[in-house]
Amino acid sequence: MKKLSCLLLLILTSLSISSCFKDLDDERIQASDQDIQGFIYKVMSRHYLYKGEKSVLADEKFPNKAELDAYLNTFNSPKDLFSDLLFSQDRFSFLVDNYRELEQQFNGTTKNNGMEFGLVKIQSSGEVFGYVRYVLPNTSAEQNQVERGMIFNRVDNQTLTATNFNDLLTADTYSIGLATFEDGTLTPLESSINLQKQEYTENPIFIAKTLTVEQQKIGYLMYNGFRQNFDAELNNAFADFKADGIQDLVIDVRYNGGGSIELCNDLSSMVTGQFNGELFSTQVYNQNFGDKKILFNTKISSGASINSLYLSKVYVLTTGNTASASELLISSLMPYIDVVQVGATTLGKFQGSRTFYDSQDFSRNGNNLNLGHEYAVQPLILKSVNANGFTDYVDGLAPDIEIDEDFSSLGILGDPNETLLKTAIDDILGNGRPSARNQQIDLKNVGESKMYNATYQRMYVEN
Template sequence: MKKYLLLPLSIAFLFIGCKNDDNIFPDKQEELKTASDYPAQNFMYQVMNEWYFWQADVPNLADDKFEDSNDPDYIAFLASESNPSDFFYNDLAYNHKEAVGDAAASDRFSVAVENYKDLVNSLQGISSSNGVEFQLYVTENDIDIYGVVTYILPNSDASSKEITRGNVFNGVDGQTLTRSNYIDLLFSDNSNYTLNMADFSGDSVIGNGKEVALTKIENFSENPIHINKIIEQNGKKIGYLMYNGFLAAYDDQLNTVFGEFKSEKIDELILDFRYNGGGRVTSAIQMASAVYGTETDKLFLKARYNSKKMAVLPVDDNFTDKTHDSKTDLNTLNLKKVYIIATGRTASSSELVMNGLAPYVDVVHIGEVTVGKSEFSNTFVDAPDPQTGYFYTGNNDDNINPNNQWGIQPLLGKNENADGFSDYENGLVPDYEIIEDIENLGVLGDVDEPLLALTLSVISGNTAKRSLNHGSFSKSFAHSRIFSLTNNSMVMDGLLKPLKSKN
């Protein structure tokens, strides 16, 4: 009888022993994990370790930190952040938390996105948009917020509504805009909202009872060539181009615009980049070549990568004589001077054009200090390939890890001009300073619009001091593109060719 009683007791002790074993070795199960159990984090680390500009300055990315992808310490590192976004920004990006401080010693612009398609669409100028572009300001009480419309996108929902540049709003769906609610009201995923319009009244913004109902159009594509025209003044023909983003899909159309300027034999050129946050580098090279000339033996930019990539990648990009994709002969104006309107919204590829032209052309900058971004980036997805690495090629969607749809846009380096200059993290300083007067924005492209009017007066040699209303110059703290995934982008395309050649 005793031996039968011992059996269940033995089983009980065995069960207890197993439980105690788990408590003694709590990480026993974790040790069985592999990098594939953390696909997003593993993908992010592999790209950042290989390509990130500040790789040598981030301790977590040091080449000798982990033995290999099977190192238990590496697995534990991947598991340290359950949210891939936190892992990217907190553990991999260089001083991201301090990015608002010393611009030269921090990464302000690398991006990680849960759905890579959103990132790709944004880079192609495709978004969900109702067509209203605006700037936001804070009232004197430092709580309430109002917006001022800067322009309306053609063929958008707003283009058919009674709303235009210079209009003011202070509410959404009947709620007054404040610091605490403006993000939810203006930048949520809601496809519809109604703007409550307002007017300036002295130093106040007062609702006027008007409403504008707006609907976002999915997959809306913006043509960056917003205005192109020829202005005749004082016996001169002046080409004017307002260009809002360097997008590959419009390179041929841009070339046509310069062809028209060339056939009209313009004397001067004004490039209006005031709202241009950047885009593709090859499009910027095309723009600069169309201004200066198609001298393909002249250096336009020199790329600076991390030490790994400087040893294996070509770093020089010269002026071009053809469009990048269609290989169409480039129309060029062969100018010695160009006038560029640039503001605190002007960044990346726009600044690249200004800085890249400076050794060859007299670049006259009218407006404000620019954003200050000389770093370039590229798009990576979890589709490793012997030839293309983790690059997003546009043709590898079917090869992306189904368990990881994250896309990242890390900074890969800095572009310097032919003189070796790239240190403009605090922005490019204007030759003639003027900011937009929110109570007198004027009509874009009109000769009386304040920024264009000043530029024309500089060209004519009749620049005069302006008496400006102090109350009209509140500093904007945000704008309609502030949460765009690729706001202030400079995409260094063309990197796959050297990768393929070395394999």
């Protein structure tokens, strides 16, 4: 009888707790579109870098709440409002309806099959093909023996075109049909490979090693994203370079679309060290805020001391996919040391953004965080200006030594004979620079695997 009473008490307690949780859920009110739109407008009118270019964001535009509400009511969704608030030349601000997924992507966690690829269109024929840039460890692509340099022109037996590749490559599971690309001719092969996406956190330090070429010790770092949760690993890589006594350094950011401004500052301080306390870059905001000066520093985010190499020269490998924080690395070092850029002209992104949440101070942990929705705004809020006043490089940063990747023979990343790395090493050793190589075949980059991430080509400040 005593046991039965205890059991009944346990059941009643469980029901009471469940009922309590249910009541709390019932009391949590889903935010209306107008509430969300009000949050979006408040962020943009306060912080948007191009506020001065949009009259609808002027402080005096809506003198009272009723007029603002009337304006917000003209839009069918938060997305429609956000689009209306963007400056026509803004390619990079964005809105998300799930900030948890965005936070994961900032940490490098995505649905990923491990095949990092680029997409190219042959202008003369209109044909589209993908080429494998690199393969991530412990992924479906590695398990299925996908390799750098592989060419594919079909997904799930459908030929890639300029209009269908987005639909075909966003699926969690698909097969790629292999092909060859020789002398401008794309030839399908019969073989195919099945790939499966899974949740995966990518370490942006893809390769960090010391090469010895003709008795010269050259550090090589292939770095694919400025992500602060891997700053300790980056600092450790520089400790290894230091211990190896490298004389020169090549930083490969050919596929690096950017990331954390703070980590870019750290990397610049790892390369140098002799400029601590001097101006790294100036952040210029809209008319609501004053400029902010960012200085070269001595600590990473954990508080550990930066391992600095005190170099006076660095080589940086770039392509048209090199963007934002990768470009900031180049432009911010240029006033202080010799930066030799090898490869192709970069994208041209000098603006930074920040994540804004619907709370009193717009932070994730701010007072009165609105639990009725998970929208977040990631608008451009600043532009970076280097110590010489250089900014607004909308057409990208042109290389000192121009050379393109050869899609028919990409080579092995980190191998001294790989085209871009060999070009840098030849210049280090004084073996001469190649003449600018003109592509005989007109190819156009139309996309890459990371373009499906919300953080694609972004440069941001932490909250």
